[in-house]
Amino acid sequence: SKVGILGIPFSKGQPKGGAEMGPEILRRAGLVSRIKRFDYQVVDHGDIEIESIPGDKPDGNVKNPRSVGRANKKISDKVASIVKSKELCLNLGGDHSIAIGSIHGHCRAEPGLVVVWVDAHADINTPLSSPSGNMHGMPLSLLVKELADRFSPVEGFDWCKPCIHVRDIVYIGLRDVDEGERWIIDQFGIPAYSMQEIDKMGIKEVMHHALKNLDPNGTRPIHLSFDVDGLDPTITPSTGTPVLGGLNIREGQYIMEELANTGRLSAIDIVEVNPLLGSEKDNMVTAETTISVIEKCFGSKRGG
Numbered sequence: 348s349k350v351g352i353l354g355i356p357f358s359k360g361q362p363k364g365g366a367e368m369g370p371e372i373l374r375r376a377g378l379v380s381r382i383k384r385f386d387y388q389v390v391d392h393g394d395i396e397i398e399s400i401p402g403d404k405p406d407g408n409v410k411n412p413r414s415v416g417r418a419n420k421k422i423s424d425k426v427a428s429i430v431k432s433k434e435l436c437l438n439l440g441g442d443h444s445i446a447i448g449s450i451h452g453h454c455r456a457e458p459g460l461v462v463v464w465v466d467a468h469a470d471i472n473t474p475l476s477s478p479s480g481n482m483h484g485m486p487l488s489l490l491v492k493e494l495a496d497r498f499s500p501v502e503g504f505d506w507c508k509p510c511i512h513v514r515d516i517v518y519i520g521l522r523d524v525d526e527g528e529r530w531i532i533d534q535f536g537i538p539a540y541s542m543q544e545i546d547k548m549g550i551k552e553v554m555h556h557a558l559k560n561l562d563p564n565g566t567r568p569i570h571l572s573f574d575v576d577g578l579d580p581t582i583t584p585s586t587g588t589p590v591l592g593g594l595n596i597r598e599g600q601y602i603m604e605e606l607a608n609t610g611r612l613s614a615i616d617i618v619e620v621n622p623l624l625g626s627e628k629d630n631m632v633t634a635e636t637t638i639s640v641i642e643k644c645f646g647s648k649r650g651g
């Protein structure tokens with residue numbers, strides 16, 4: 348089977364320069380050759396061309412709306428075509444706002460998909476609830492049908508129709524959730540396994556229940572959106588919004604092994620690697636950890 352790799356050197360969903368270097372650092376650390384080890388044919392689509400939009404003033408409190416909107420329209424088009432050509436679409440971010448386009452595009456090719464969101468954060472602030480105005484904290488709010496009537500369309504997103512339901516999402520790794528996000532999660536009953544549930548139930552039970560709730564018949568394509576800040580900052584230090592008490596490397600690997608076992612992984616985002624925020628050593632640790640976790644999506648077995 349085939350993996351289509353798409354670099355997305357984009358960072359305007361948040362204020363820290365360097366997130367646009369994520370694709371480069373992961374490629375340089377050998378991600379492509381690691382995937383090639385597990386009888387996947389790798390199609391490297393290179394990097395998406397990111398246009399800069401001068402004078403991109405905030406829309407309300409939303410920062411860089413036109414830049415984020417323009418980039419994500421392109422991402423949606425590209426991801427749709429990669430999935431339609433039967434490649435497992437591996438998107439290398441870039442900040443987490445790229446998930447707007449990647450999930451939108453994936454839905455165009457696989458309308459029945461479900462979303463596994465591995466992250467310290469819920470990333471479901473609406474433009475009105477966001478404390479920062481940074482769009483990397485908003486992607487899911489622009490994608491779920493149930494929130495469409497809660498805010499007016501953001502400048503640059505007229506192309507973006509919500510395409511998933513809140514019940515098609517499961518969170519794993521939460522430990523820094525804003526008040527407005529908490530309200531949305533409770534209001535709509537979004538299944539959320541925070542680090543507290545993971546400590547209480549263990550990752551085995553969390554994955555069993557998460558997948559069972561999400562897709563009881565085990566038939567739906569899976570979109571994994573993996574924010575490296577879901578892992579503990581001691582193992583992924585080079586990231587923009589680190590939060591103590593995260594997933595350890597074995598929990599991360601186990602999550603991916605269970606997803607690989609479904610045989611239904613259809614698109615993967617790897618986001619929020621920022622090599623400008625760490626030392627050389629931090630960057631090496633972050634890249635190696637990320638690759639050793641992500642390779643488990645492609646059938647790498649710890650037992651050989």
Ligand SMILES: N[C@@]1(C(=O)O)CN(C[C@@H]2CCCCN2)C[C@@H]1CCC[B-](O)(O)O
Pocket residue numbers: 442443444466467468469470472477478479480481483484485523524525574576587588619
């Ligand atoms: N919810 C947030 C938002 O800005 O919307 C607020 N938070 C930072 C804030 C710092 C002070 C203590 C409370 N948290 C970052 C998060 C977005 C993370 C985006 B991701 O892609 O990295 O997950």
Ligand SMILES: [Mn+2]
Pocket residue numbers: 466467468574576577588619
């Ligand atoms: Mn995060």
Ligand SMILES: [Mn+2]
Pocket residue numbers: 552
């Ligand atoms: Mn049980």
Ligand SMILES: [Mn+2]
Pocket residue numbers: 443466468470483574619
């Ligand atoms: Mn995120």
